[in-house]
Amino acid sequence: MALIPIREALRAAMREEMQRDPSVFLMGEEVAQYDGAYKVSQGMLAEFGPDRIVDTPISECGFAGLGIGAAMVGMRPIIEFMTWNFSLVAYDQIVNSAAKIYQMSGGQYKVPIVFRGPNGAAENLASQHSTSVESLYAHFPGLKVVTYATAYDAKGLLKSAIRDDSPVCFLESEMTYGMKGEVPDEEYLIPIGKADIKAEGSDVTLVTWGKQVFTCQAAVETLKSQGVSAELLDLRTIRPLDREALFNSVAKTGRCVVVQEGYPFSGVGAEIVAQLQEHCFDLLDAPVLRITNRDVPQPYATNLEKLVMPSAERVVTAARRVLGLER
C-alpha cells in the first residue's frame, strides 16, 4: 500500500496501461512539456516520448475527432480535456461520432477511447468554467460515464476505462487531485458499472458520485451524531448505472436522497429518481429528494457560489426531511 495523491493514482493508471499496451497514447493541451495543466501527466513525456505524450494546439474539436479516428483503426487514445468545460467545443465529435459509430457501422468499428479531465466547479471560476457535464454525456447510449472520489477508485477505474472497447468519458476534479488515499502496490482493476457502498447504514440512502462523496461523508457524520444511520452509495459509474446496488440499498432503507453537482433540471439525479419510482415504488417510504446545484449559472462572488453548491447542511436537511424529522 502507498498513500498517494489522486493525480499520482491517475498517472499510475495511465503509465501502467501505456507500458502494457503500445497502442495507448495521451493527447491534449499542455500534457507533455508543461507536465499537464494540473500535473496529472508529470514526467510522462520523459518516459514515453513525444509520439505517445502529445501536446496539442487549442483545438478540442480537432484532437477529439483525431482520437476517435485513431480508435476506429485500433489505437487506444486517451484524450485529455484541460477541463470538461472545453469538451463542449468537441461535443459533436463525442456525441455524433464516438457514441454512435459502433452501432451505426453494424458493429464493425469499435471506438476504444477515453476522454478525461476535471469536471464540475472548482472555486470562483464563474459560469463558463464551472459546468458539470455528466448529464450531457450520460444522455447518450454508446457512451460510458465514469467518475471517482478516492485515489483507489481513480486508479482502478481509469485502467478499466483504458481497456474498455467503448468510448468512456472519465470525470475528474481539480479540487481533489491533491487528496491522498491508499493504493495497493500490486495491479488491480475496478470494473466499470459497479457502485460502491462508502458507508453502511439503515435509515436512508445517500446516492452520489465524484467529489460530492465527500460532502455526503460529512453529512453521514452529522446524521450519525443525530442518531440517523445513513448509507452512502457512491455510484462511481453513471452509465451504465448499477441499478442492482441502487435498488438493494433503497430496499434496505426505504428512503433516498440523491446528491449531485450540476443542475437539477434533466440532471442525472432526475434519472435516478425516475428509476427508483419505476422499480422501487413499493419499497419507498417517502418521496426521493435531490440536492443539486441551485438552478442558476455559477456566480463568481464567493458568497453566492457557496449558496449554489451542494453542502453537507443541505444534505442533512434533505435526509431529515425524507425521514419525517423535519418539514
Next chain:
Amino acid sequence: MSELPTPSLPQESGLPPLDAEGLLKLYREMVLIRRVEELAAKAYTMRKILGFCHLYIGQESVAVGAASATPDDYWIAAYREHGHALAKGVSANAVMAELFGKATGTSLGLGGSMHIFDKDAKFMGGYGIVGGHVPLANGVGWAIKQRNEGRVCLCYFGDGAAHQGAFFEALCLAQLWKLPVVFICENNFYAMGTSIDRQSHLTDMSLRANGVGMAREQLRGFDVEHVRERVGAAAKFAREGNGPVMLEIITYRHRGHSMSDPAKYRPKGELEEYKLNSEPLALTKRRLEQDFGVSAERIAAVHQEVEAVAEEAWNFAESSPDPDPATLYDHVYAE
C-alpha cells in the same frame, strides 16, 4: 494558379497625428492599466481576488492604441481583458470591484476577472472559452451593417485562439458577408505554456485570412502610436464597407498565463529582452521626453494622478458590499 483575391489596407488611417497632449493621454491610460493590474496581482496574493486572473501587463499598447482609433466602436475580448476594458473607458472602480466579486462591479460580481462587461462603453465582454466569442463579433458586424451605423466591431483573441474551429468559421462568414469586423490576434507567442512554433506550422496568424480572401496585416504592437495608426487604417477600411480585416499584433506578456503560472517555459533572457527593448510604457515615455520635449515633472504628475485613481479603485472595491444573496436568481432570464 489562381491569385489570392485579397484586398489591401489603406496606407493611412486618416487619423490626425498625435500631439504631446494626445500622446500623454495614451501614456496615462497605459500606466493606469499597469497600476490597476499590479494592484490586482497584490490583491490576488491576499486572496481578495480569487479564481483565474490573467494579467495584460506588457501588452497595454495594443488596447490603448486601438481604443484611440475606435472610441465609439464595439469591442469584444477574451479573458485577459482588464486592459481592454480600461482602455475602452470602463471605470477602474467598477473593474476592480468586479475582480473583488462585489455588487458594484461591472457585472455585479457575477462574472469576475474573465467576464467584464460594460454596455455604455460598448464593451461586450470578456469570455472564458478560448475562441468562443469570435463568432459573436460577426453578429455585431451584421447589425452595424444592417443599421448603417458606420461603426466597426473589434474582436480580440490570442494566438492560441486562432486554432479553434469557431475562429475559422467566423473568418469565413465575415468575409462572405463583408462584415465590418476587425479581428485582432494579439500574438504574445504563448498559449499557456505552448509557444507559437509548437502549436502552429505558420506563426503569423494573420495569414489565416488568406484562406478566405480577407484583408490582413501583421504588425508589431509595442509602439502605441503605430498600433493606433494601423488599427485606424483597418477600422477605416471596414467602416467604409470594404469588409473585415485580420490583424496580427505582435506583443508580449510579462507575467505568467495566469496568477498561478510561474512561466518557466520561456527561454532564458527572453522576458528581459522584451522588457529592455519592447516595453510599451518605456518606449512611449522616451518618445514623450525626447521627441515631444515633455518634462520629467509632467510625466511624474501623470504617474501620481494615476496612482490616486488606482488606489481609489482598490478602496472602492474593498469597501463595496458583496452581492445580496436575495439576488441569486436575478438575471437568469431576461425581464
